[in-house]
Amino acid sequence: MLEEKDARLILKTLEEEEVKIITFLPESMLKPLYTYLLESNSFEKVIPVPNESTGITIAAGAWMGGKRSVMIMENSGLRVASEALARLGLPLQIPVVFFMSYRGDFGEENWWGINHAVTMEPMLKALRIPYKVVRERKAISSTIKWALTHAETSMYHTAIIFGREILK
Amino acid sequence: MNRFKCMEILNNFLAGDELVVISLGEMVDEWYTVRPGDGNLFVGALGCNTGVAIGLACALPHRKVICLDSDGSMLLDLGCLPVLGNERPPNLTVIVWDNESYGSLYTDPPLPTSTRKNVDLAKMAAGAGVPQSITVRSYDQFEERIKKALNHNELNVIVVKHDMSPPERELNRKRTDGVEDKFNFLRYIERSENIQIKGPCPQL
Numbered sequence: 001m002l003e004e005k006d007a008r009l010i011l012k013t014l015e016e017e018e019v020k021i022i023t024f025l026p027e028s029m030l031k032p033l034y035t036y037l038l039e040s041n042s043f044e045k046v047i048p049v050p051n052e053s054t055g056i057t058i059a060a061g062a063w064m065g066g067k068r069s070v071m072i073m074e075n076s077g078l079r080v081a082s083e084a085l086a087r088l089g090l091p092l093q094i095p096v097v098f099f100m101s102y103r104g105d106f107g108e109e110n111w112w113g114i115n116h117a118v119t120m121e122p123m124l125k126a127l128r129i130p131y132k133v134v135r136e137r138k139a140i141s142s143t144i145k146w147a148l149t150h151a152e153t154s155m156y157h158t159a160i161i162f163g164r165e166i167l168k
Numbered sequence: 169m170n171r172f173k174c175m176e177i178l179n180n181f182l183a184g185d186e187l188v189v190i191s192l193g194e195m196v197d198e199w200y201t202v203r204p205g206d207g208n209l210f211v212g213a214l215g216c217n218t219g220v221a222i223g224l225a226c227a228l229p230h231r232k233v234i235c236l237d238s239d240g241s242m243l244l245d246l247g248c249l250p251v252l253g254n255e256r257p258p259n260l261t262v263i264v265w266d267n268e269s270y271g272s273l274y275t276d277p278p279l280p281t282s283t284r285k286n287v288d289l290a291k292m293a294a295g296a297g298v299p300q301s302i303t304v305r306s307y308d309q310f311e312e313r314i315k316k317a318l319n320h321n322e323l324n325v326i327v328v329k330h331d332m333s334p335p336e337r338e339l340n341r342k343r344t345d346g347v348e349d350k351f352n353f354l355r356y357i358e359r360s361e362n363i364q365i366k367g368p369c370p371q372l
Contacts, residue, residue: 021226045226047255051247057216058251061189061223064209064354066363069223084245087213088220091346152366 002101002167006137007032010099011040013141017148019070020044021062023055027074029101029167034072052077056084060094068148071098075161076116078123085127085157095151097158102133105164124159131159134166169307171195171265172335174328175202177311178234178263181318185360186232189221191241193272195265198335199236200342206356210342210349215244218262222248225257228361232259232318239266239281239327242289252323253297261317261324264289266303267332278332293325301325 010033014022022043026034037046044067049055055071062069073081078100088094104117124131130150132143147158175195179202189209190199196210209224211217221235242248242264252262266289269278283289293301300322304310310328317324344352351366358365 021223045255047226047251049247050250051245053215054219054245054247054251057219057245057248058223058226060216061220061225062227063223063365064220064350064357065224065227066357066361066365067227069227084216084219087216088211091212092350093347094350153369155366 001028002030002032002162004032006140006166007036009137009140010144011036011042013144014070015042017145018068019148020067021047021059021069022072023047023049023058023069024072025049025052025055025074025077027101027103029074029103030072030099030162052081053084056081056096056098057088059096059098060084060088063096064094069096071096073098073100074103074116075100075120076103078120082123082127085129089127089129089157093155095154095156095158097147097151097160099160099162101167102161102163105167107164120161127157129157129159130154131161133161133163135163136165140166169305169310169328169330170333170336171267171328171330172198172202173307174265174310174330175199177307178314179203181314183232186234187224187228187357189217189224189233189235191217191236191238193238195236195238197339197341201335201339204340206352208349209353210344210346212346212349214238214241217241218248218252219245221260221262222251222255222257225260226255228357229257229259233257233261235260235262237262237264239264239268239283239289240270243282243287246292249293249296249298252293252325256298256323258321258323261326264325264327265330266327267330269332271332290325290327293327298323298325301327303327303329305329
């Protein structure tokens with residue numbers, strides 16, 4: 001699970017990068033981050049969603065309204081979100097930045113988690129989404145900053161996946 | 169009811185600066201004919217429109233946002249209903265054009281969506297937490313509800329039961345594609361809000 005100090009670092013970086021609207025579907029590996037987000041007053045809107053696709057569409061609409069936005073979920077959610085990512089990304093080029101926990105990363109203990117890793121990277125590649133797997137604490141802030149910048153430069157989605165080393 | 173005629177009624181009550189998010193299918197050219205302009209975001213997708221409209225409404229709470237969605241599209245992303253019910257963006261009106269059919273397939277008879285039988289999208293929205301959620305079945309009812317939605321600062325979901333009759337006049341064809349539509353809308357937001365969303369690159 002994500003350590004509380006790393007959850008605070010992610011939150012601080014999102015504030016510094018002027019992210020205003022955050023959508024998320026909570027899961028176990030980034031748990032402290034979701035709790036902090038709901039407690040935070042630093043964002044204009046923090047919106048829990050019941051479906052990852054919904055979270056992606058809301059983040060896209062927020063960006064079109066001039067507000068930086070991020071969607072946060074488990075990597076299993078990529079499968080649910082893929083239709084919205086394709087629809088909004090490929091023909092319209094509306095960028096969405098999304099963070100995922102890397103369930104099924106090398107060393108996974110749960111049999112039900114392996115499949116999330118099996119599909120994640122091939123799906124990101126099929127959707128032509130640039131991504132970085134963050135494996136060191138010192139890379140968290142810079143990777144978030146670059147993901148936001150790269151999405152706006154390329155007018156396409158970017159993804160950050162928090163790997164096993166971060167989710168100790 | 170005829171959808172195009174309903175759109176003309178809707179447009180009669182717009183001030184001009186409303187942001188309108190449009191779904192896919194025949195409604196695109198119908199709305200483009202009724203109300204062309206850069207204040208329209210033609211998403212050209214099913215199952216994405218109400219979510220995009222929620223995000224837009226949350227980002228610009230001082231602007232009126234109207235979502236033109238359809239029964240087939242809404243059914244594809246029912247996850248937006250609980251978000252509508254919990255967030256209740258007061259500046260958002262969601263209009264669901266419900267012909268109980270996948271009309272753009274042009275079959276005769278039209279192939280049914282789930283609303284042809286027992287599914288009631290207005291009741292689903294109400295159950296998800298949207299107090300102002302209603303199904304309208306006449307022009308008078310539609311007009312009354314539109315006026316109420318536009319004059320009050322409260323989330324509205326209006327499910328409009330309409331038939332498959334064609335528009336009474338010839339439609340203008342929208343020639344722009346998705347990227348062009350996106351940029352037209354984005355630059356309109358920048359102009360009308362005096363903000364920068366997609367600025368120049370730092371190096372020439």
